[in-house]
Amino acid sequence: MNILECIINNKAIEVLANPGIVVLDFLRQHEHLMGTKEGCREGDCGACTILVGELHGNEVIYKSVNSCLMPLGDAHGKHIVTIEGINQPKELNPIQHAFVEDGGTQCGFCTPGFIMSLTGYCLNNKQLKSSEAIHSVDGNICRCTGHPPIKKAIHHIVDGLKKFPKTNGTPLTHLIEQNILPEYFLSIPKRLEAINIAPLVDVHIEEEHMTVVSGGTDLYVQKAFSMHAERTKRISSWQKHVPITEDETLIHLPGTTTVEEFRLSPVIAKYFPELKTQFELFGSTPIRNRATVAGNIVNASPIGDMTCLLIALNASLRLRDGGSQRTIPLRQFYKGYKQIDKKKSELIESISFPLPKPNSRLSYEKVSRRKYLDIASVNTTMAFELNNDRIVNCGISAGGVGPTPLFLAKTSEYLNGKILNGKYFEDALEIAQTEISPISDARGSAEYKRLLLRQLMVTHCMKYFPGIVRKESLV
């Protein structure tokens, strides 16, 4: 039990509570805020979406979050906003109004989650765009409408907000002027400042039986009903904000970088502009707001999206164990299904990979049953450099086709030094098939995953070497 201090909507909270329970349960059972719904308890439906505001300087930054996956302990010092916290006393706000007018709500169970996601979008963006606003509800599922009326409503919301002249204020003041948020939001920064946030203790893990929680977006799925009985150590990044940096040879990511921070990082955008769009396929907006790079790595899922990318980029991990530290290539980190080369007491402090050169090329591919908010059937990344048409430093990774995220060492080695032609590439496809051992599961049969990896490698090839692969050789 810890003392928890936070603000929920317009109410200051100070309570002795188990920091391991999820925010959703606290809101519903303790605060009786029933507008936040439980639909799946695994971050896959969005009915429990809330906004979590955190003080940055004298401004509060809000992010949409799945309250079913957020440990209550992480709410300390934050502003938790539920649907009840944005309701105007009588009238509907323009977002709510559009949902009613366009038939964007039928049974109503998922609706508060959609409203919260869109409110989060409006709070974080000065220039609103319908296409981006639609992405902000990528973590919300509506079974009744099938979403066409929701898309209509979103268009109307964005068009409506654009009509009003912008003041010089922040999105927050703008939204208050438009009656989308109540005025009390203006008082939040000062009120959060008054809450004492203990500095993050050293990340050393002092106890053997302690579960380390980073974003929690996978741990709380796997252990939905036992996490609150476990002793946890939370290392959520939100209070640290160490940015992604580059030096002359490497790009460095703090382990607690969230996937969304990675996706929107200027450093990443400079070298891999296409990743911003491609990583929209990683989870959903609220998942990416919490999930961390180190979490994705230690989770050791054979189909981790971040690991797939970082293996191809030949990333290294810096592990810290109290005062000591060591560095290990990610390609050597996985020892078997969910087996990693890490002591319980070690934490991934940072990840680094070689700074891309002008002749560096990258192709990332992921196919899942549903394009967004789904786990890959197969994912793969191909990274290489082109020296006078010759492939060098080739790194190909593949996920979903073995017990761990795979580095296709033989295939990569075979392609190194080659000026690619159809025959070499067909050889590479065959070598790749000898390096994988997919199994049949909910994400597809073993045969499918073999076929799919071949196809995705063909796709890598076609991006940089069009014309080399001919349809007749595949069909």
Added chain:
Amino acid sequence: MKNFDSEKHVRGESQFVDDLLVPEGTLYAHVYYSRVAHGKILSINLSAAETMTGVTAIFTSKDIPGANQIGGIVPDEPLLAEQYVHFNGQPIAVVVADSAFHARSATEKIVVEIEKLPVITDPREAFSKNELLVPPMTIELGDINATWSKCDIVVEGIAETGGQEHLYLETQGAFAVPVEGGAVKVVSSTQGPTAVQRTISKVLNIPMNKIEVDVLRLGGGFGGKEDQATPWAVMCALAATKLRRPVKMILHRQDDMRMTGKRHPYSSDFKIGLKSDGTILAYEVTFYQNGGAAADLSPAVLQRTMFHCTNSYFIPNVKAIGYSCRTNLPPNTAFRGFGGPQGKFVIEAAIFKAAEAMNVEPSFIQKKNLLKNGDEFPYGQIAERCQAIPCWNSLEQKISIGNVKKKVDDFNSANEWKKKGFALMPICFGISFTNTMMNQASALVHIYTDGSVGISTAAIEMGQGVNMKIHAIAQKIFSINTERIKLESTNTTRVANTSPTAASSGADLNGMATQLACNVLLERLIKFAAEQLHQYDPTKISISDEKIFNDGKETEWTWTKLISAANAARISLTSHHFYSTPKIYFNRESSKGHPFAYHVFGTALIEVTLDCLRGTYEIDAVNIVHDVGKSLQPAIDLSQAEGAIMQGIGWMTVEEIIYNNEGRLITDALSTYKVPDVHFAPKEMNISFLENSENPFAPFNSKAIGEPPFMYGIGAYFALLNAIKAFRPNTTYSAIAPMTPERALSLLYKEVGTLAPAL
């Protein structure tokens, strides 16, 4: 018109079962279910669980005071397993504790020893072992055997459709409060409150008048809460009456997915015969329905499959045979369309194959054979007010099929690795419960002395807007401010002996009953007003916009004055009325009759783009002309149609239920069972309602909307098949749905597309 429900939804103020504040002393229940799909229970050991923190009691079949029986049509399903388990997910015990967490934790300490028995998951295997839930069904028209020789083309094949998870966002749940005298009040997330009441009565062995079931709204139902909301309510009632404490049970998503049945998977054989001009002469089909471990609603679902086996086409010679096969899966149940989609998929597959054999577009055959007035359905009803051709023609006026084909062909010749495809999908769907006795409803209307109106019916609001439709009917009749009218919860004490809200008929049946009840009140009030205004001809009195008119002139009487005066004059301000659909009947012996009050028609054109490198796809456009009669609430009907289509497309594409050979559900979470999301919705969706469509069998010439548009989704499957063939014309296939990216890729690159997951 203001949508009162929607306004509460967007503020998060609408209450669902789990949102009700519970009384002090409430206990929480959790179900222990079998992890074995078929077996003999050797022992149940509760001792470790009983001593867990917070546990109050654990109930098994031994604790049931009445009959351990919840089967709706056939008494073949226990509430809690006794000697045998028949599916993985079958409830065995109910743990009751002081918190949901304690109940769940204790459940994990229950030890049940089960001797495994052979498991059947495939309906054809069940059929071959004579494992049928009910006797086979046959429907026949004309003489197929005498016709095959007259056909120029005869095509045979297999068609299969998969299951579908309802995925109502609100999981199953109930809350029971004991009441004095051994009675119980139950709040349930059910589409069928009377089924809940009747089953509690049977299981608890108490009369129905001691059981009050109340339903405010559902967070989605789609058929999944027609019969299968019952067990949880019964378990809560059992625990509440035994323990004399309120008991709540809300299923966790994974438990819900594992324990409840889904849309029935079907495997079917078809044979179709045509003349060279495209006229279909004969159609033979055999349906193997995967019913699961108990009958549930399977016989009724199968019957509707048979009724809709010729979709929107007239075929003079038809023979359909249906087998409801018993397998070791959770009993499959009602799901939007209720067997209709499964029947329609097969005839569409047959037409697609026949078109290939004849080297014509499927739409050529579809259009050629559309139903006309006077055509006979295989079940004997004659098509009346038939809108099949008007819908098709109206769509063609909006969009030229030739232009779409040219656009698709041009794209396909210009793109090697991406292909477009399209398909048309006409629908015809019969409205009425196929079980004639269920076509009844009643409404209770109170006008209170302040002029406000409370309406109770049998209809359950689950997002489909039935409350707003009934609201509109009452408002139209009384001509008063909409704010005066309130739809009450559905409650078995106020409106008894209800049919479930299902079969798209909720607004029709309950709307008609409301219309009748309101008309009685209106007549009474008009008569009274006439007396007060000394008008000898009551037909000259009218109410308009809260004011009373005499011979067309406004009087000083208002609605509130009239009500207050009527009450003072001791005139009853309450009316209860009953409605039963006229004309309908069905003879089960001859399989002939007039089972439907009317039919709903429409036509869709669906266009898709297939990424032939990756096997992934997008739905580009959906254009529809749909026959909704004269819509009571166009905004609601439009949104219903859009949602139904997306659910239908989901069923045909990304939604895949996978059980392994041991009958364990593999896709038991939202992380593995994927439904359409915001990005999956088509870039373009245009739905027009057919003009000039009349329907005397529903309120104010409206038509039912809930289920029919679901079946447009079938077009997405054939549009994808069309695109696949553009990439690989010689691909060989059987029409097996869903067309997941996996199946699409296997058809693009392999000879045989049967990558059945071996799990």
